[in-house]
Amino acid sequence: MSDLKFSESGRKKYEWLLTRYPEKQAVLLPALRIAEEEFGELGLPEMKYVANLLGISPSRVFGVVTFYTHFRRAGTGKFHIQVCSTLSCALRGSQDVVDHIAGRLGIECGETTEDGLFTLTKVECLGSCDTAPMFQLNDDYHESLTIEDVDRIIDDCRNGSGKNGASGKNGGSA
């Protein structure tokens, strides 16, 4: 048995969520988000934990998690770079961004660097087409990218100053 457990605040949030929906299973996606935040990633033990909480089968949770692309799955690097490759971004050079990152990190799309720091993925339209090319780095959007920007961002991640705040044109606090 694993000893995974939501923190006090995670538990509270989960219980509050239960009051917002008439059916328990609706809390599955939000609960997976809490798990993602608290445990860092969604692997089988984390999925089992959430399944137990909600009283549904782990295979059902697995089916749901794998249907979507945006959950942080086990084995993802500390910095997950998701480059938008859909048409508007492709028209403004997203492939150059992908090639540059792949070259610098020495990995292909879908791979993680050996030190576990970076994962590079190509994703579909992120709703930021006016600031193409762009990528999402963990939670944050980095927009209107030049190759210099990309280098600086990767350096910042390596130096430990890869920030987790708002970015780009939408900077500012919520």
Next chain:
Amino acid sequence: MSFEKFFTKYLHEPDCHTLDFYKKNYQGYQGARKALHEWEPDALIDEVKASNLRGRGGAGFPTGVKWGFVPKKTDKPKYLAINADESEPGTFKDRVIMEKNPHQLLEGIIINSWAVGIHDAYIYIRGEYVFATRRLERAIEEAYQDGILGEKTLGKDFRLDVTVHRGAGAYICGEETGMLTSLEGERGLPKLKPPFPAVEGLWHCPTVVQNVETVANLPLILEIGSAAYKQIGPEASPGPKLYCVSGHVERPGTIEAPMGVNLLTLINEHCGGVWKGRKLKAVIPGGSSAHVLHARECDVAMDIESLAAAGTMLGSAGVIVMDDQTCMVNALLNIMRFYHHESCGQCTPCREGTGWLEKIVHRIAYGHGQLEDLALIDSVCDRMVGKTICVLADAAAFPAWSFIEKFRDEFVHCIEHGGSPEVKKRHPKRVGGGLRV
């Protein structure tokens, strides 16, 4: 008539997303107050019908008419599900509303809920929009603290609770039934209609599904009245509109203009024209699911009827501009990859069809195409359109058909000259020769 911006007037003010700002500068929540205290729900539905407000999510369905489908006499609770999935390629307008003006959406939700008799609203927002989610959650918190939401909405004996629900990355969860299935905690698989959500949606209860921008129009309709609202743009599909312009223009962005603005005006005046002094080749006017327009077809009004008459659609108003150096084969390949990736796989024509479309366009782009492939694409599309649970299959077929119809010479050129020039430049070793797959 001069046009006053409604959504984006204060976009550059640093605190435009706060409740204080919204109250001061937008007369925030006056429309909802009016609705709750001065309008009977049925009369309000008629007023929204009279305004001719049409859905901004893609289908352009008349909003008031949809509300009219919700059963009046029912023991079941009714729900509102706001579609903030915004995943149609080329679309980024709902994000602007949620990040810059979340209270406008909340006010619209109150008006909508009062008209239909709804006490629980959910905002289904795509998982990638982390920042917009934070802004929405903060705005909802402000609204509860201020007595705007909760047991007594704006002082009226009417409970309304609003919950933000994050998706997790799947285009198909923008399709309304897929979104509802996802909200219930399942894989986001669309369902056959009928029953329509207005009759049987969330947890088998009547559910109104409405796009963010649609609902954000409601405060304006209450402020100025349906008669004045109808004066903005064409009467049959009026209102202020957010156009998302991306691709090869000098200044891409979200442009607010009256419904029916000319497409060339949008590109040349609002967005600084085609970039790098180049010429226009093509425009997709309504998100990647819309038929592409040839440059010579672009002198057209951007409203629902005019674009339908031009053989395409306003869709999500995602305007993707392509300059004269764009390879249309490679552009179509990108779109086909998208639909293949996003097909949920329930329906054979869509699952297999999108796969074949990507494969065939891929081989043309990579120098293995034959002329018969163009007829093959046509027949694959024929077998997809109108034959599936949801219209993703149609959405994949429309660009395939229209790209080939309007830019056939480029496809033929690729077939006869060993592939797409863009692809050859990038992958010189992978083009031509070898086996045809």
